[in-house]
Amino acid sequence: MTAISSARIMILVFSDNANRSSEIKKELAIASQHGLVVIPVRIEDVAPKGAFAYELATRQWIDLFGDWGQGVERLVSHLRGVIASKGPTQPAAAPGAAPRAASRTFGHVLWPAKPRARAARILVVVLLVSASLGTVVWLRGVFTGDASSFRDCPTCPVMTIIPAGSFAMGSPANEADRDDDEGPQHEVRIAKPFAVAKFAVTVDQYTAFVQATGHESGTSCSAWTDGKWAPTPGRSWRNPGYLQDPSHPAVCLNWNDAKAYVAWLSGKTGKAYRLLTEAEWEYAARAGSTTRYYFGDQDDDFCRFGNGADQTAKKTHPEWTVLPCDDGYLTTAPVGSFKPNRFGLYDMLGNVWQWVEDCYANSYRDAPIDGTARTRVDCRLHSLRGGSWNDSAKSVRSASRNGVATEERNNTDGLRVARSLE
Numbered sequence: 001m002t003a004i005s006s007a008r009i010m011i012l013v014f015s016d017n018a019n020r021s022s023e024i025k026k027e028l029a030i031a032s033q034h035g036l037v038v039i040p041v042r043i044e045d046v047a048p049k050g051a052f053a054y055e056l057a058t059r060q061w062i063d064l065f066g067d068w069g070q071g072v073e074r075l076v077s078h079l080r081g082v083i084a085s086k087g088p089t090q091p092a093a094a095p096g097a098a099p100r101a102a103s104r105t106f107g108h109v110l111w112p113a114k115p116r117a118r119a120a121r122i123l124v125v126v127l128l129v130s131a132s133l134g135t136v137v138w139l140r141g142v143f144t145g146d147a148s149s150f151r152d153c154p155t156c157p158v159m160t161i162i163p164a165g166s167f168a169m170g171s172p173a174n175e176a177d178r179d180d181d182e183g184p185q186h187e188v189r190i191a192k193p194f195a196v197a198k199f200a201v202t203v204d205q206y207t208a209f210v211q212a213t214g215h216e217s218g219t220s221c222s223a224w225t226d227g228k229w230a231p232t233p234g235r236s237w238r239n240p241g242y243l244q245d246p247s248h249p250a251v252c253l254n255w256n257d258a259k260a261y262v263a264w265l266s267g268k269t270g271k272a273y274r275l276l277t278e279a280e281w282e283y284a285a286r287a288g289s290t291t292r293y294y295f296g297d298q299d300d301d302f303c304r305f306g307n308g309a310d311q312t313a314k315k316t317h318p319e320w321t322v323l324p325c326d327d328g329y330l331t332t333a334p335v336g337s338f339k340p341n342r343f344g345l346y347d348m349l350g351n352v353w354q355w356v357e358d359c360y361a362n363s364y365r366d367a368p369i370d371g372t373a374r375t376r377v378d379c380r381l382h383s384l385r386g387g388s389w390n391d392s393a394k395s396v397r398s399a400s401r402n403g404v405a406t407e408e409r410n411n412t413d414g415l416r417v418a419r420s421l422e
Helices: 002-006 016-020 022-032 050-057 067-084 117-133 203-213 253-268 278-286 299-304 309-314
Strands: 007-012 037-042 137-141 161-163 163-167 186-190 192-196 219-227 228-233 274-276 353-359 383-384 401-405 413-414 418-421
Touching: 007 022, 007 219, 022 037, 037 067, 161 278, 161 299, 186 278, 192 278, 203 253, 253 274, 253 413, 253 418, 278 353, 278 383
Parallel strands: 007 037, 007 137, 353 413
Antiparallel strands: 161 192, 163 186, 192 418, 219 228, 274 418, 353 383, 383 401
């Protein structure tokens, strides 16, 4: 924290995950204690919460998620004004200590490994202004929680980069609860890194898509009614038959809805958004693990990592087979409510089934070994992976698969997106 105490200005680059960063909250408190001028710069349309809301309530915000040019003008003007009003920004030396030389460097810079253009331009602006006037600036930013994550637009999913690698796809013959369609187990090579959404697509994100495109997602969706699954008129992603808020995963989506969503993202951002292939999905879900779940083999550990049919569900549905633990949710949970896997992906198992690109086949015989999708012209069933809030141990394992008609909508089914990096 020496760099903070040596600075005179803290520029807090604020975005989605800053609200959850305890480290930045501590740094903001230290900056306030040392009398730094704090300039919050918001690059995504998110409001400060908790300690941030209190600390930043009286600050002058600079918004850069809208009109970039106007926002930069305000940032430059404000930064110059603060520096000019403060005079030379050399901190006072401690009694008896030698005076410190004026500095034109940042106390600290935290950026993603591959900064987005907007983030890079903020850095350039601050460097030029501070260097021209001679100052020490502490520049702090959290974009999406780690250096390998990014977001292409305010309503786009948060993405994280998954490294290339190899893994054994499917399950061994002796795995508990194994289905025949999980074999034969085979080695798959993912040759290039790719990006995967940290969370399933949320109600809020799907709403933005529908509002922008007018996409029709149907007026009937299968739901658990009178002890069985049945198509239910009036059910849709807007009203799946249970309460959701904008942070819950969107459900009642079929494969065509999922494809329309990623096509819209691609058009909106100019980036190659798509569904994961089935091999990519399992590789990303396992995150280097070879066990039934990405956290181990024990069913009673599941509720710390995902939302499946559990003891909460048993109270309402005593006829269900459930997990021997309690996650506290009867239906969907807000995305990110449980612990992530080693790749930093949340809810890969449970909460909602996730559509992938592949046509479903009842075995891996002749399946691609290079991570590409298995496709057919006459594909009637597509694969879903991950299990959902109403599934027990058998269906929320890393190897579990499901094949569902392309046009079918269920209130257990959603999607997660991928993005090619080249």
